[in-house]
Structure formats: structure tokens, C-alpha cells
Amino acid sequence: MEAPQPIIAIRQVSKAFPGVQALKDITIDVLPGELHAICGENGAGKSTLMKILSGVLTDYQGDLILEGKPVRFGGTRDAEAAGVSIIHQELNLVEQLSAAANIFLGREIRGWLGFRDDRAMDEAAGRLLHELECDVSPRALAGSLRVGDQQLIEIAKALSLQSDILIMDEPTSALTEAEVSRLYRVIERLRKRGVTILYISHKLEEIFHLSDRITVLRDGKLVKTLNKKETTSKEVTHLMVGREIEAIDFGNQRKTGDVLLRIESLSIPWPGHARGWRLKDVSFELRRGEVLGIAGLMGAGRTELLECLFGAAAERPTGKIELLGQPVSFRHPREACQSGVALVTEDRKRLGLFAAMNVGENISICTLGETGLAGFINRSREWQMAGATSEQLAVKSSGLSAAITSLSGGNQQKCIIGRWLQTQPQVLLLDDPTRGVDVGAKAELYRLIDGLVRGDKGSGGIGVIMTSSELPELLTVCDRILVLSEGRLTATFSRAEATEHKIMEAATLRGAGFQPVNGESFGETDE
Amino acid sequence: MSPPLAHARRWALPFNELALLVAIVVVAGITAAVDSNHSYIFDPLTSVRDIARNVALLGIFALGAAVVIISGGIDLSAGSMIAFSSTICASTMMLLVPQTMMNMQPVGLLVASAGVLAAIISGVLVGTLHAWLITSVRLPPFVATLATLVGLRSFARAFCGYITAKTLGGSGNTEINVYDPYFKFMRDEVWVVYVPTFLALAAFTYVLLNYTVLGRHLFALGGNEQAARLSGIRTDAVKWFAYCFSAVTAAIAGVFYMADQSVASPVNQGVGYELNAIAAAVVGGCSLQGGIGTVPGVILGVVFLRVVIDSVAKLIKSGSDIYEGMIVGVVVVVAVTFSQLRQIRASGGELFPGKLGLLAIPTLSGMVGIITAMTTANVPYLKGWDLVIGAAAGLLTLAALSITKWVESQRQSK
Numbered sequence: 001m002e003a004p005q006p007i008i009a010i011r012q013v014s015k016a017f018p019g020v021q022a023l024k025d026i027t028i029d030v031l032p033g034e035l036h037a038i039c040g041e042n043g044a045g046k047s048t049l050m051k052i053l054s055g056v057l058t059d060y061q062g063d064l065i066l067e068g069k070p071v072r073f074g075g076t077r078d079a080e081a082a083g084v085s086i087i088h089q090e091l092n093l094v095e096q097l098s099a100a101a102n103i104f105l106g107r108e109i110r111g112w113l114g115f116r117d118d119r120a121m122d123e124a125a126g127r128l129l130h131e132l133e134c135d136v137s138p139r140a141l142a143g144s145l146r147v148g149d150q151q152l153i154e155i156a157k158a159l160s161l162q163s164d165i166l167i168m169d170e171p172t173s174a175l176t177e178a179e180v181s182r183l184y185r186v187i188e189r190l191r192k193r194g195v196t197i198l199y200i201s202h203k204l205e206e207i208f209h210l211s212d213r214i215t216v217l218r219d220g221k222l223v224k225t226l227n228k229k230e231t232t233s234k235e236v237t238h239l240m241v242g243r244e245i246e247a248i249d250f251g252n253q254r255k256t257g258d259v260l261l262r263i264e265s266l267s268i269p270w271p272g273h274a275r276g277w278r279l280k281d282v283s284f285e286l287r288r289g290e291v292l293g294i295a296g297l298m299g300a301g302r303t304e305l306l307e308c309l310f311g312a313a314a315e316r317p318t319g320k321i322e323l324l325g326q327p328v329s330f331r332h333p334r335e336a337c338q339s340g341v342a343l344v345t346e347d348r349k350r351l352g353l354f355a356a357m358n359v360g361e362n363i364s365i366c367t368l369g370e371t372g373l374a375g376f377i378n379r380s381r382e383w384q385m386a387g388a389t390s391e392q393l394a395v396k397s398s399g400l401s402a403a404i405t406s407l408s409g410g411n412q413q414k415c416i417i418g419r420w421l422q423t424q425p426q427v428l429l430l431d432d433p434t435r436g437v438d439v440g441a442k443a444e445l446y447r448l449i450d451g452l453v454r455g456d457k458g459s460g461g462i463g464v465i466m467t468s469s470e471l472p473e474l475l476t477v478c479d480r481i482l483v484l485s486e487g488r489l490t491a492t493f494s495r496a497e498a499t500e501h502k503i504m505e506a507a508t509l510r511g512a513g514f515q516p517v518n519g520e521s522f523g524e525t526d527e
Numbered sequence: 528m529s530p531p532l533a534h535a536r537r538w539a540l541p542f543n544e545l546a547l548l549v550a551i552v553v554v555a556g557i558t559a560a561v562d563s564n565h566s567y568i569f570d571p572l573t574s575v576r577d578i579a580r581n582v583a584l585l586g587i588f589a590l591g592a593a594v595v596i597i598s599g600g601i602d603l604s605a606g607s608m609i610a611f612s613s614t615i616c617a618s619t620m621m622l623l624v625p626q627t628m629m630n631m632q633p634v635g636l637l638v639a640s641a642g643v644l645a646a647i648i649s650g651v652l653v654g655t656l657h658a659w660l661i662t663s664v665r666l667p668p669f670v671a672t673l674a675t676l677v678g679l680r681s682f683a684r685a686f687c688g689y690i691t692a693k694t695l696g697g698s699g700n701t702e703i704n705v706y707d708p709y710f711k712f713m714r715d716e717v718w719v720v721y722v723p724t725f726l727a728l729a730a731f732t733y734v735l736l737n738y739t740v741l742g743r744h745l746f747a748l749g750g751n752e753q754a755a756r757l758s759g760i761r762t763d764a765v766k767w768f769a770y771c772f773s774a775v776t777a778a779i780a781g782v783f784y785m786a787d788q789s790v791a792s793p794v795n796q797g798v799g800y801e802l803n804a805i806a807a808a809v810v811g812g813c814s815l816q817g818g819i820g821t822v823p824g825v826i827l828g829v830v831f832l833r834v835v836i837d838s839v840a841k842l843i844k845s846g847s848d849i850y851e852g853m854i855v856g857v858v859v860v861v862a863v864t865f866s867q868l869r870q871i872r873a874s875g876g877e878l879f880p881g882k883l884g885l886l887a888i889p890t891l892s893g894m895v896g897i898i899t900a901m902t903t904a905n906v907p908y909l910k911g912w913d914l915v916i917g918a919a920a921g922l923l924t925l926a927a928l929s930i931t932k933w934v935e936s937q938r939q940s941k
Contacts, residue, residue: 312757337759351757354750356818365747365758368740375740419758 005068007032007196008053008084008165013062015048022048023220026062030165035187035197037211039204040240045220046200047089050167053198054086055079077106085158086167089200091150095143100125102142103157128156132186147299148179155186166190167198172206173298173469176508184210202240204233216240254453254479257288259325260427260463261309266319268301268308268487278304278315279487286427286463289453293478294467295503300484302467303346306429309465310343311336324426337366342420344413346431346467352416353404360386360400362415367422389418393448410441417448428452430466434473446477471500485509543812543866547827551834558838563908566841578830578837580717583725584783585803586829589811590732591776592804593825597736598769599749599817600661600668605777605804607679608653609797612781614683616646617703617791618690625694631706639709643782650778653679654771661770662763676801683793702792710786721783728776733822745769749817799852806855807832810862832858843905850902857898877935879928888928896921 006029015023023045030036038046051057053064055073064071066082073079076086093102100121101108109124111117125138134152136145142153151171158166172180187197187210201207207214208228216223216239223239262285268278279301286292296302308317311330321328323339330336333343345351354362363386364371371385372378386400393414397407404412413433420428430449434442455461468474474481481498483491483506491506559567567574588605595602620642621628628634634642653675660671688699713720736742744765747755756762780800785791811828813820836854840847864878871878879887900917903909909916 310757332759332761333757334759334761343757345754345757350751351753354747354754354818356750357746361743365743365760368743376738377740377743379738423759 004031006030006065007067009065010049010053011063011065013049013052013060013064015045015052015057015060021220023052023060026217026222028215028222028225030196030198031213032164032196033191033194034212035191035199035210037199037201037207037214038217039200039202039207039214039236040217040223041202044217044240046202046217047169048220049217050086050169050198050200053079054084054167056086080161080163083162083164084167085161085163085165087151087154087158087169087171089169089171089173091147091154093142093150093153095141097142098122098139099129099136099142099145099153099156100138102153103128103138103160105157107161124160125156128159129153131159131189132156133182146179148175148182151175151183152186155190159190163195165196165198167200169200170202171199172201172203176297177504178508204236207236208233254289254291254450256290256479257461259285260288260323261286261465262320262322263309264320264322266305266308266317266321268304268313268317269315270487271315275486277487279308279317279484282319282484282487282489284482284489284492286465288426288463289455289461290480291449291453291464291466291478293474293481294465294484295471295474295481296467296484296507298469299486300507301487302484303431304487305484306343306431306465306467309336309427310341310429312343337423337425340424340426341429342423342425342427343429344416344420344431344433346435348409348412348416348436353412355405357404358401359390359395359397359404359407359415362404363389363400363418363422366419385422386418389422390415393418393421394444408441410437410444413437413441413445414448417445421452426462428462428464430464432467432469434468434470442473446473449477471503474498474503475500483507541812541821544821544824544827546865547811547824547831547862551827551831554831554834554838558834558841562841564841574837574841576717578833579722580787581833581837582829583717583721584780584787585800585807585833586725586826587728587783588773588777588780588800589804589807589825589829590728590822591773592801593808593811593813593820593822594732594736594745595668595769595773596805596808596813596815597749597817597820598745598766599752600766600769601672601805601815602657602770602773603669603672603801603805604653604657604675604679605773605780605801606797606799607676607683607801608650608774608777609781609784609800610793610795611653611679611683612646612649612778613785613791613796614687614703614793615649616642616782616785617705618686619645620705620707621690621694621703628703628705629695631704633709634707636709639707646778646782647775650775651771653778654774655767657770657774658763658767662766680793687791687793701794702790704790705785706789710789713783713786714789724779724783728779729822729826736822741765741768746818749819751818803832803855806859809859812866828862831862839902843902844907846905853898879932879935884932888925888932891928892921892925895924 008030010026010028010030013023013026014021026045026049028036038049040046048057052060055076055078058072058074064073066084071078071082073082073084079085094105097105100118103125104121109117109120111120122138129136129138129152132152132155134149134156136149142150145153155166171183175183190197199207199210211228213225213227214231214236215225216236218240226236264283266282267280270276270278282305284292294302294305304313307313309321310333312333323341328339330339330341336343349355354365357365360383364382367385368377368382369375371381383400390397390400395407395411395414395418397411404415407415417430417433434445437445449464449466452462453464466474466477475495475498479495481493481495481503482489483493483503485507490509491502493502555567559565588609592602592605620634620638623638623641624634657668657671657675660666660674661668664671684701687701687703690699691697691703692699736745744755744760745768747758747760748762748765752762755765781797784796788796807828808820808825809815809828810831811820811824811826813825832855835858836847836851839850839854843850868878877884879885896917899920900913903916904913
């Protein structure tokens with residue numbers, strides 16, 4: 001095969017963040033018109049590379065060659081002018097503006113005397129959206145739309161720019177099955193127009209369905225670029241993980257004890273939203289010595305459920321929560337802490353870490369009062385306690401005084417889990433605990449969770465509720481899996497009966513009057 | 528990982544503090560040499576006393592400003608709080624002993640203490656109001672304290688008129704004179720009252736920030752409010768403390784300013800002082816993003832600011848107070864620019880990027896030229912040379928900044 005000139009050539013691109021080498025010497029050729037998949041585990045550097053390509057990150061080493069000419073984007077505008085658009089995983093829409101205004105943001109159509117021409121923009125936006133099988137009004141506020149439609153607005157924006165190169169960063173992570181197949185059709189249409197697509201994903205099924213070539217990244221390094229026809233998903237998995245995935249065997253079945261937590265018809269309202277609730281009539285119980293998994297798409301209410309159990313919900317929930325047989329209603333996380341509930345938050349950087357503090361201070365923040373008397377901190381006691389925790393969890397750092405930001409994602413996560421273990425919780429809530437954590441550290445975290453519920457660290461066995469955006473993880477770690485869809489509990493599976501397929505089916509159930517997929521349904525379907 | 532090693536970091540004076548210490552010595556040295564009276568050399572005690580008084584007065588409420596800034600907030604109301612507290616102090620005494628106050632007689636320890644106590648309580652009340660506005664009404668701290676910055680001064684002025692009209696009859700006064708010897712003693716014996724109060728407050732703040740749970744929670748709140756709340760920290764209570772501390776320190780400063788001027792004057796006292804306090808905290812290394820700051824840094828920031836102001840006063844001799852705001856502004860910009868410079872460079876940024884940088888260079892040079900010309904016009908032995916010196920300073924700056932820009936653009940194109 002005579003290789004045509006690449007439309008983008010990435011040459012020895014490297015990027016370091018404080019404490020992390022995010023990318024190292026990446027060289028990739030992207031051919032015109034192809035769908036090139038970039039895959040890798042969380043934290044492999046996929047998103048960083050795409051941010052460089054789209055001008056979001058301007059400070060890096062190495063070169064980009066666009067159609068034979070070296071370029072260096074000074075910002076997203078430069079990249080857009082050169083024909084490169086990106087659809088971010090976290091969508092970048094101004095929620096208070098209409099769909100049309102978002103599509104033409106920064107490139108508003110001008111009319112008479114240079115005034116804004118809203119009508120022309122609405123019409124143009126309507127045409128673009130129609131082409132994408134999206135039937136929302138161009139005047140609808142972006143914030144009121146479903147995630148799938150919001151994503152199409154971003155794609156419409158890229159189309160209106162006449163981009164030759166479109167980067168899609170994990171576009172299906174929040175979509176229902178119907179929306180995914182619509183996205184596939186849109187991608188097909190874009191390819192017919194000759195648009196080159198860089199498709200970031202770690203879902204092999206998608207990659208093999210769509211792509212021509214596949215580039216695998218691991219730990220910021222390029223592993224290999226493969227032709228789809230000449231490879232198998234087994235090979236790609238192997239390359240992504242870097243070793244055979246060891247089957248983690250936790251030995252014999254866990255023994256569950258008394259009921260720690262009982263939730264009855266828990267609902268959280270969502271004022272100002274079309275759905276009206278974040279959670280609706282959720283009921284379940286958690287026993288001592290059990291790991292309960294919560295599955296669901298983005299926006300299904302996983303995080304809201306955990307926050308609510310921790311007293312951190314923005315709206316007041318209704319329903320009953322019983323902790324060890326006592327009804328509780330936490331108004332503040334402090335009350336939850338004191339009653340023995342702990343929450344490790346989903347977004348470590350935004351909701352968990354104190355970046356200006358060191359490792360020891362990050363571990364001790366919840367238990368400072370226990371170090372000394374009358375509100376004083378006993379520094380050496382603090383350090384002793386933090387040191388013990390850090391040793392117990394095998395945190396790799398250059399010491400307790402090291403900056404927390406100098407640690408890898410997995411070790412930062414261990415520090416935060418350690419912070420909560422110091423409070424000796426009965427119920428540990430883990431919200432997507434392995435996000436941005438490398439494969440090796442993931443296995444360590446799984447073992448840690450297993451040890452905690454079994455109580456072989458002398459902590460007497462606790463109950464864990466964890467969510468994850470990765471189903472295999474839940475299938476590995478959990479005894480039972482609850483599935484949420486649009487705030488409702490749609491299914492419960494025991495470890496034996498759960499499969500990825502069944503869970504996905506339950507997670508994409510929509511609308512009223514649906515039948516529970518399997519097992520008993522706890523959600524009342526009263527509509 | 529042993530504790531002694533862990534604590535080493537806390538004792539070492541960081542770069543910022545060392546730089547400030549050097550800057551203070553350099554400025555004082557230059558002033559001692561250049562001042563035509565050489566008052567730093569011939570009469571050091573008077574100079575030290577003047578600076579100590581001003582450092583103590585500013586330092587007291589700069590500590591309060593720093594605590595709020597560390598907690599991730601901002602308190603713009605300190606200047607008005609000073610006027611408010613001095614008015615409350617004087618009004619309380621007026622209410623208790625109107626005749627004595629009017630006849631310029633001593634009011635006695637009990638009444639004076641009641642006045643001071645009322646002023647401090649007024650600080651707690653204002654701090655509580657701020658905390659309520661910020662946590663319950665969810666106003667941004669900037670807006671909440673901007674409202675009291677404007678409101679409290681006017682309130683104090685009206686209150687002063689109301690109380691004086693009530694107690695003395697007539698249409699009320701805009702000021703209340705205070706002749707009590709206790710307050711005169713405060714004013715005259717700088718080393719007995721002002722300075723020890725400041726040092727005690729500084730020691731209290733130091734212990735608070737470094738050795739208490741509340742102190743750590745202040746840093747946590749400023750560093751990441753969401754994470755602090757989700758770690759079970761009662762962020763509302765921590766905020767209440769921060770704003771009360773700030774208002775109470777300003778209230779104490781208010782009593783001292785009243786003593787210093789023998790009058791409670793709501794219209795004139797403490798105008799614009801809130802910015803001096805914030806400036807001192809920022810020069811001392813507090814980050815306005817919150818979560819970063821030290822007590823030694825704030826103290827050095829206050830000392831540096833006052834030494835520079837005093838130095839200009841020594842050089843210009845008369846009418847230097849009109850330059851005070853300008854000096855504070857320049858000191859803040861220069862100090863913060865230097866501390867930012869390393870970070871900007873490290874991230875590959877430029878001090879004068881693109882067209883904006885090109886515009887900034889003549890703007891800065893022009894300002895340096897004009898400021899130099901204006902100030903040298905008042906220096907006795909430079910009389911008549913102001914335009915020449917100003918032009919020279921402007922051109923030198925222009926040359927220096929242009930070279931910086933050129934070097935930066937060379938590096939960038941590489």
C-alpha cells in the first residue's frame with residue numbers, strides 16, 4: 001500500500017505536568033479520510049494528546065505537521081482556523097445560550113450594520129441539526145437538552161466550521177443505545193464527506209466497529225499503531241494493559257453480616273429540570289462485609305445517591321435512611337462522618353485534594369481533632385497517625401512532607417481513602433475510585449477494598465458502596481450490583497447473574513412503565 | 528518520613544520572606560544614605576518609633592485581612608470598620624458620661640473600658656453579618672463586604688450625629704473628641720500599648736494558623752472549599768470565625784486610631800485602609816486564591832510597606848501623604864510581579880506577550896517617568912532637575928523593558 005501524505009503528523013510530542021510525564025515521544029501519522037482510533041486505559045495520555053492537537057494545551061515539546069506544514073497552535077481558535085475541531089468528553093456548551101447561539105459562538109453571523117443576525121443563525125443551525133438527525137429546536141437552551149443532543153450541538157459546531165479533522169473524546173460515555181447508533185450514522189455521514197476522525201475510546205467494541213486504524217497508548221507512551229484488519233481485540237487489550245490482565249481472585253465468598261444501611265424510597269428533587277428528580281424511589285440495603293456496586297450511565301444519579309447518603313446533597317432528599325437500625329438524616333457531611341459514613345469523591349482534584357497541602361496534611365484533615373487536646377494539633381501525633389496509614393496502604397511518596405500533587409493518581413487516591421479510614425467508618429462510599437488510576441494501582445485498590453470488607457486489617461469488616469464507569473470493574477469487585485437509569489433503580493443483580501450485557505440493558509431503560517430486567521425491582525413504577 | 532524531617536520545612540524561611548527582609552534592609556539603607564537630614568543615623572529612635580507605631584496600627588488589621596484571604600475570602604470593609612468602631616467607642620462613652628466628655632475631663636477606667644468593649648463587640652457583630660451574608664444569603668464575599676464598606680461609614684456618621692444630638696442637644700456633631708488620659712497614654716507610649724498588642728495578636732494568629740485544628744481548616748477552606756466541606760469541615764463556622772477575626776482586628780485598630788487622633792471621626796478615619804491591609808497581606812505572600820499565607824510573611828509585608836512609605840516621606844520632607852496610595856500601588860505591583868515571574872517563566876509564558884505586551888511597555892515607562900518627575904520635584908536638593916530626571920527614568924525603563932521583550936521573543940521563536 002502506497003502511503004499517502006498524512007493529514008496530521010505528530011512528531012515526538014511530549015508533555016509533562018508537575019509530577020507526571022503525561023506524554024513521552026509520541027509519533028503518529030493520521031491519514032486523510034481515515035477514522036483513527038486512539039485507545040488506552042484511563043491515564044494513558046489520550047485526552048492530553050487530543051488537547052494538544054486541538055490547541056487547548058499550547059505548552060509542549062515536539063512538532064505537529066498539518067498537511068506537510070509544521071504548525072503550533074496558540075489556542076483553540078488557531079486550531080479551528082486550521083480545520084481541527086474537538087468534541088470534548090466534558091461538553092463545552094454555554095448552558096444559558098440557545099443551541100444556535102452555541103453553534104455559532106465566537107463566529108456569530110452578522111447582518112445589517114454588523115448587528116447579530118439571530119434569524120440567519122437559527123436557520124443555519126436548524127439545517128445542521130436536521131442533517132444530524134437531531135430534532136431539537138435551535139432556540140432551545142443548551143442546558144435543557146439531553147447529553148446526547150448536547151453532543152450533537154458540538155458536532156454541528158464542528159460542521160459549521162467546515163473542519164477537515166474532527167476529534168471525538170470518548171463520545172459515547174453518556175449516551176443511550178439509541179443515541180449511540182445515531183452517533184454511528186452521523187460518523188458514517190461525516191466520513192462520506194471526507195472528514196478525518198480521531199476517535200478516542202477505551203471501549204474495544206466501538207473501536208472495532210468504527211475504525212480503520214488503531215493506535216494504542218499506555219502510560220503516556222506510544223505502544224503501537226495497528227490496522228484494524230490485521231489485529232484482534234485480544235491483542236489490543238493486551239497492548240493497552242501491558243500484561244495479561246491477571247484474574248483477581250478474592251478467594252472464598254465473602255460472608256455478609258448484619259444490615260448496616262437501609263434505604264427506603266429515597267428521592268431527590270431536581271428543581272428546574274425537565275425530569276424533576278435526580279433520584280426517584282430508590283430502595284436497597286447494605287450489609288456488613290458486602291461490596292455493593294452501582295452502575296449507570298453518566299447522569300443516571302450514581303454520584304447524587306452517594307452524596308445524599310453522605311449528607312452532601314444540594315437538595316433535601318425525601319425517603320428513609322437507616323444506619324444500623326437508627327433513622328438518620330444528615331444535613332452536613334460532618335454528621336455523616338461522626339456516624340461512621342465516609343465518602344471518597346469522584347473528582348479527586350476538584351472535590352478531594354488540597355493541592356497546596358502535603359501528603360501528611362491531606363491524610364490527617366478529617367481526624368485532626370483526635371491528635372491533640374482542646375482544638376490544638378499535636379504535630380508529632382498527627383505525623384505518626386498519617387505515617388501509619390500511609391504505610392498500611394503502601395502509599396508511594398518521598399515522605400509525608402512531599403507535595404500531594406507530586407504523587408501519581410493511584411497514590412493520591414490511596415491518600416484520600418486513608419484519610420477516611422482514619423475516621424474508622426462503618427460504611428465506605430467510593431465514587432468511581434479508580435478514575436485516572438493506572439492498571440497496577442487498580443488491582444491494589446481492589447485488594448484493599450476486599451480486605452476492608454473482610455475486616456482482616458483489624459477494622460472489623462465494613463460495608464462498601466462503590467460506583468464505577470467501568471462495568472468489568474464492578475463485576476470483579478462487587479457482591480451485588482444495582483443499576484440506575486435516569487434516577488430510578490431499574491435492576492439488581494447478584495454477582496453470579498450479572499453480565500455486562502444485562503447491566504447495559506438495564507442502564508439504558510427509559511421512560512415510564514418499564515419492566516424490571518431481572519431479579520426484584522425496588523423502584524416503584526407508578527407512572 | 529521521621530517527624531523531625533517533616534517539620535524542617537515549616538521552620539525554614541521561604542524565598543518570599545527572605546526577599547522581603549533583604550528589600551526592607553536595602554530600602555532603609557538607601558534612605559539613611561540619601562536623606563539630606565540623615566535622620567535614620569542621627570535620630571534613629573524617633574524614626575524607629577514612628578515606623579513601629581505605623582507598623583503596629585496597620586499590622587493589627589492586616590493580620591485580620593490575611594486570615595480572611597487565607598480562608599479564600601476577602602474583606603473590603605476594614606477601613607469603614609475602623610471608623611465604625613472608633614465611633615462606637617466614643618459614642619458609648621458619650622452616652623455613659625456626656626458632661627465629662629463635653630468638658631474635656633477624664634472619663635475613668637471603667638467608662639473607657641466600656642467603650643473599648645463596645646467597639647470589640649461591634650466587630651463581632653459586623654463579622655457575623657458578613658458571615659451570614661456570605662454563607663446563608665450566598666453573596667460573594669466581595670459584594671457582601673463592599674456593601675458594608677459603603678454602608679458602615681455612612682451609618683457611623685449618622686450614628687455620631689444621632690448620639691451627640693441626643694446627649695448634648697442641638698443638631699449633632701460629625702465628630703466626638705476624646706480627651707481621656709488612658710487614650711493619650713496609648714498614643715504617647717507606643718512601646719507599651721500599640722506594639723505589644725500587635726505582637727500579641729501576631730503570636731495568637733501564628734499559633735492559630737500553625738498549631739490548631741481551626742487554623743488547618745482555614746487553609747483547607749481556602750485551598751479547596753468543596754473538598755473541605757466533603758471532609759466534614761463545618762465551612763460556615765470557619766468562615767464565621769474568619770470574618771469575625773477580621774472585623775475585630777479592625778475594631779481594635781479603630782480604637783487605636785481614635786486614641787492616636789484624640790477624636791472619633793467617622794468621615795475621615797481609616798479611608799481606604801482596607802486596601803493597605805490587603806496589599807500588605809499580598810506583598811507578604813498570601814494568595815488571593817486562598818489557602819496560602821504565613822504570619823511572618825504578613826508582618827514583613829506590613830514592615831516593608833511602612834518602611835517604603837516612611838522612606839518617601841523622609842526624602843520629600845513635606846506633603847508626602849499624597850503619595851501614600853501611589854506607593855502602596857507600586858509596591859504591590861512590583862512585589863507580586865516578582866513573585867509571579869518565576870511561575871510565568873516556568874510555564875513558558877512571557878511577561879510582555881504579543882500586542883498587549885507591546886502596549887504595556889510604553890504605558891509602564893510613561894508612568895515611571897511621570898512618577899519620578901513628580902516626586903523629585905519635591906526633593907530639596909534635586910529642585911529644577913525633575914523633568915530631566917523623570918525623562919531619564921522613563922527612557923531607562925523603556926530600554927530595560929524593550930530588552931526584556933526582545934529576549935522573550937527570541938526565546939519563544941526558538
